[in-house]
Amino acid sequence: EVQLVESGGGLAQPGGSLRLSCAASGLTFSSYNMKWVRQAPGKGLECISYISSSSSAIYYADSVKGRFTVSRDNAKNSLYLQMNSLRAEDTAVYYCARVSGEKMGAFDIWGQGTMVTVSS
Amino acid sequence: DIQLTQSPSFLSTSVGDRITITCRASQGISSYLAWYQQKPGKAPKLLIYAASTLQSGVPSRFSGSGSGTEFTLTISSLQPEDFATYYCQQLNTYLFTFGPGTKVDIK
Numbered sequence: 001e002v003q004l005v006e007s008g009g010g011l012a013q014p015g016g017s018l019r020l021s022c023a024a025s026g027l028t029f030s031s032y033n034m035k036w037v038r039q040a041p042g043k044g045l046e047c048i049s050y051i052s053s054s055s056s057a058i059y060y061a062d063s064v065k066g067r068f069t070v071s072r073d074n075a076k077n078s079l080y081l082q083m084n085s086l087r088a089e090d091t092a093v094y095y096c097a098r099v100s101g102e103k104m105g106a107f108d109i110w111g112q113g114t115m116v117t118v119s120s
Numbered sequence: 121d122i123q124l125t126q127s128p129s130f131l132s133t134s135v136g137d138r139i140t141i142t143c144r145a146s147q148g149i150s151s152y153l154a155w156y157q158q159k160p161g162k163a164p165k166l167l168i169y170a171a172s173t174l175q176s177g178v179p180s181r182f183s184g185s186g187s188g189t190e191f192t193l194t195i196s197s198l199q200p201e202d203f204a205t206y207y208c209q210q211l212n213t214y215l216f217t218f219g220p221g222t223k224v225d226i227k
Contacts, residue, residue, distance in 0.1 A: 011196075035123075037217065044218060045221075047216045047217060056226070059214045061215065066178070095163055095164075100169075103169040103175075104151070104154070104169050104170045105211040105216065106154040106166055106169035106209070106211060107164070107166060107209075107216075108166045112163060
């Protein structure tokens with residue numbers, strides 16, 4: 001079964017840090033570009049980070065640029081998001097998603113999400 | 121940046137109804153558009169990509185059309201499990217931005 005499983009969410013203080021992980025199974029992880037998408041409570045979906053299969057291309061939304069760092073370890077079938085200088089507005093469910101080149105870049109596999117709460 | 125708008129924002133409807141959701145892009149994106157369904161507490165689910173191609177396993181009552189700047193998602197006969205929020209997404213640039221969503225609720 002193709003699966004993405006996020007972990008690492010929780011409560012952090014403003015200005016603090018968290019590291020999210022996304023473990024992939026049942027797929028050739030190293031062949032796929034990946035995305036982090038977040039959803040604030042009661043709000044819509046926001047793409048915050050993109051990483052290509054070989055890590056040669058990395059992009060961030062302006063809202064997280066300079067504070068978040070995406071990385072991957074293809075040997076461990078894992079995707080990461082290092083979140084520093086956290087703000088209250090970073091409170092959201094964070095999803096990792098597979099970017100399907102065969103489907104014009106659509107996100108065909110999603111994790112279940114991990115909740116990040118930034119509060120003092 | 122490419123901006124997406126969706127209309128309506130909210131749709132109150134009944135089982136068996138035919139509904140159409142419109143997504144408009146601020147500039148032409150050819151057919152680089154996807155549609156997703158999201159239920160409360162769940163991750164989004166891909167329904168349609170390339171504007172009109174049905175994802176494997178998605179019921180045929182879902183269909184998509186359009187190109188350029190205007191796109192539609194149609195559900196031909198709404199089923200109880202279709203009450204959810206629907207998002208369009210542009211695939212034309214690496215930002216892959218989403219529309220604001222359309223919530224489909226039971227009348």
